[in-house]
Amino acid sequence: xxxxxxxPERVREGLRRRGExxxxxxxxxxxxxxxxxxxxxxxxxxxxxxxxxTLNSSSDDQKAHINKQIKVTTGEIRQLEVTMTDIDxxxxxxxxxxxxxxxxxxPEGTRDKELRRWGEPLVFQFTPQAHWDLGVRLxxxxxxxxxxxxxxxxxxxxxxxxxxxxxxxxxMLDLHTHEHGYLEVMPPFLARRSIMVGAGQLPKFEDxxxxxxxxxxxxxxxxxxxxxxxxxxxxxxxNTLPLRYVAWTTAFRREAGSSSRQTRGLLRxxxxxxxxxxxxxxxxxxxxxxxxIENHAxxxxxxxxxxxxxxxxxxxxxxxxxxxxxxxEVWMPAQGKYVEISSISTCDTFQARRSQIKYRLENNRTxxxxxxxxxxxxxxxxxxxxxxxxxxxxxxxxxxxVLRPFMGTxxxxx
Numbered sequence: 001x002x003x004x005x006x007x008p009e010r011v012r013e014g015l016r017r018r019g020e021x022x023x024x025x026x027x028x029x030x031x032x033x034x035x036x037x038x039x040x041x042x043x044x045x046x047x048x049x050x051x052x053x054t055l056n057s058s059s060d061d062q063k064a065h066i067n068k069q070i071k072v073t074t075g076e077i078r079q080l081e082v083t084m085t086d087i088d089x090x091x092x093x094x095x096x097x098x099x100x101x102x103x104x105x106x107p108e109g110t111r112d113k114e115l116r117r118w119g120e121p122l123v124f125q126f127t128p129q130a131h132w133d134l135g136v137r138l139x140x141x142x143x144x145x146x147x148x149x150x151x152x153x154x155x156x157x158x159x160x161x162x163x164x165x166x167x168x169x170x171x172m173l174d175l176h177t178h179e180h181g182y183l184e185v186m187p188p189f190l191a192r193r194s195i196m197v198g199a200g201q202l203p204k205f206e207d208x209x210x211x212x213x214x215x216x217x218x219x220x221x222x223x224x225x226x227x228x229x230x231x232x233x234x235x236x237x238x239n240t241l242p243l244r245y246v247a248w249t250t251a252f253r254r255e256a257g258s259s260s261r262q263t264r265g266l267l268r269x270x271x272x273x274x275x276x277x278x279x280x281x282x283x284x285x286x287x288x289x290x291x292x293i294e295n296h297a298x299x300x301x302x303x304x305x306x307x308x309x310x311x312x313x314x315x316x317x318x319x320x321x322x323x324x325x326x327x328x329e330v331w332m333p334a335q336g337k338y339v340e341i342s343s344i345s346t347c348d349t350f351q352a353r354r355s356q357i358k359y360r361l362e363n364n365r366t367x368x369x370x371x372x373x374x375x376x377x378x379x380x381x382x383x384x385x386x387x388x389x390x391x392x393x394x395x396x397x398x399x400x401x402v403l404r405p406f407m408g409t410x411x412x413x414x
Contacts, residue, residue: 119307
């Protein structure tokens with residue numbers, strides 16, 4: 001709130017770039033109104049204190065009058081505090097709907113900017129099949145069974161399909177822990193509302209999450225949520241930073257009102273596995289950490305030899321909590337296009353402020369940390385890219401070399 005009051009035009013410009021028409025003027029007006037009420041209340045408290053000081057030296061007749069004054073003043077204070085509590089509640093709801101502000105190098109509008117490419121898309125001597133057809137024909141994926149069990153956009157993985165999912169999880173976790181130095185975490189799949197709010201998922205995406213209203217718990221839409229919650233309401237020692245965590249969780253998303261056309265196969269499921277990279281760093285190390293975490297996500301695709309490109313997401317396409325995001329988009333041969341497989345985001349102090357995560361400096365002052373996250377990677381989409389990229393003319397699929405020790409086979413056949 002302090003930043004908004006001190007820099008209202010910067011906030012207004014950031015919201016404009018994001019294409020958000022949020023009531024900033026109402027926030028400023030309510031904040032000013034609350035400040036005026038607080039000044040009146042503090043004045044009444046001072047007056048009340050002085051009135052009470054006169055009691056001991058007053059006569060009985062004077063005490064009756066003074067007690068009446070005390071009662072009236074106390075009532076006025078209570079009424080002011082009730083009004084202030086109401087304003088606080090309204091302000092809190094408005095503030096929770098304000099997104100992070102874009103960094104200067106984030107492109108304007110809705111058009112993402114391609115930064116670079118890695119690898120050359122294969123040229124097939126035959127018409128490549130889509131992964132959903134390959135997966136069914138090779139008896140790896142069963143979409144009909146998934147729909148029968150849970151409805152549309154759920155899938156059952158079977159046999160070598162289930163093993164391929166498990167192999168990808170093990171490969172990614174081993175890479176990030178053994179080579180990149182992340183600490184592996186296995187968090188709960190459920191989170192309290194306060195943790196969801198702190199991560200920036202609520203109240204903005206209330207209609208996108210699965211919840212257990214009786215227990216006031218929410219199924220994680222991403223492992224980023226519990227990783228933010230890991231240090232909520234903490235003051236960290238400066239010498240413990242940076243903190244680097246990697247977590248595998250199943251993600252659950254309702255995708256309510258989704259306009260995406262990527263609804264077939266493994267591209268937009270309600271339930272999917274994802275390996276998440278998460279870093280907590282000091283503000284001065286935020287830019288370096290962003291490059292590092294992006295490189296760690298890219299290495300997964302390079303080890304799998306999957307062609308991809310990196311794009312800088314435009315301001316109006318930024319995730320709610322992010323001030324800057326790059327997407328890794330993997331080449332999908334059967335669809336003839338790049339598809340998002342990882343989103344790398346820096347949230348600056350946005351999540352730290354909502355979750356009250358600080359670190360202590362040498363002079364004993366405290367400051368908010370910076371948080372960063374990246375998919376490292378979305379497992380289902382990685383499987384889809386492997387099936388389409390490594391398919392052969394005879395309908396089989398070659399297993400990437402780095403996955404063969406986990407798979408026990410080099411080829412998937414019907």
